[in-house]
Amino acid sequence: MAQWILSLPLWQILRFLGIAAYILIAIGICTGIMSSISGLNSIIKRNLVKLHLSLTNYGMLLGLSHGVITIIDPYMPFSWGEILIPFTAQNSPILNGLGTLSAYGMVLLVLTSDFRPKISKKTWHAFHLLSYPTFFMTFIHGYVLGTDTEIPEIRMIYLASMAAVLLLGLIRFTIGSSGKTYTTQGAK
Structure with a gap:
């Protein structure tokens, strides 16, 4: 079994998972920002939240897979400590360190969202603001x-997604939010 796994094109899988995770997370943060902008219909907001949760959860899983595969990648293997x-x-300790911090940030964001009903809105919101530095x-x-x-x-995907997050974030903080937190069950 191990030999079969090592015979896979791990470097290509690693690259694919990284890009796919990034795209899902980028669209996920955009849908999350849009869901919080005031003036949108509640049904649209609820659907945006569902999409946001799915995209960010799957993006996080792909991102974590991206990191774990570096352990067995023969091209440039990493240790668990790294x-x-x-x-x-x-190799590139700063840039790889940002990847590790991003993974921790995504896990924290997903966990605090899962526990949203059990924590105060203010606490959840404070944690959720970490989505911006995590994305950056x-x-x-x-x-x-x-x-x-x-x-x-690929370069355009990165640049367009950054522009979208910055623009939507600016709109969100300029217009403000609806003050309601939507879950998949409705407003809270």
């Missing part, structure tokens, strides 16, 4: 360290 302890990687670290990790950023279409 993956779990930020800024300890022998994810962007830097992928854009600078990712070998596929040389491909113009």
Whole structure:
């Protein structure tokens, strides 16, 4: 079984998982920001929240898989310590450390969202604001360290997603939010 796994094109799988995770997380943060903008119909907001939760959860899972595969990748293997302890990687410690911090940030965001009914809105919101620095670290990790950023279409995906998050974030903080937190069950 181990030999079969090692015979897979791990470097390509690793790259695919990183890009796919980034795209899901980018669209996920955009739908999350849009769901909080005031003036939108409650049904649209609820659907945006469902999409936001699905995209960010799957993006996180793909991102974690991306990190774990580096353990067995023969091209550039990482140790568990290099993956779990930020800024300890022998190769590009700062950029890989940002990837590790991004993974921790995503796990924290998903967990606090899962426990949203059990914590105060103020506490949840404070944690959820970490989505912005988490996304920016994810962007830097992928854009600078990712070998596929040389491909113009991939580079445009990164740049367009960053522009979308910045624009939607600006709109969100300028217009404000509806003051309601929507879950998949409705307003709280």
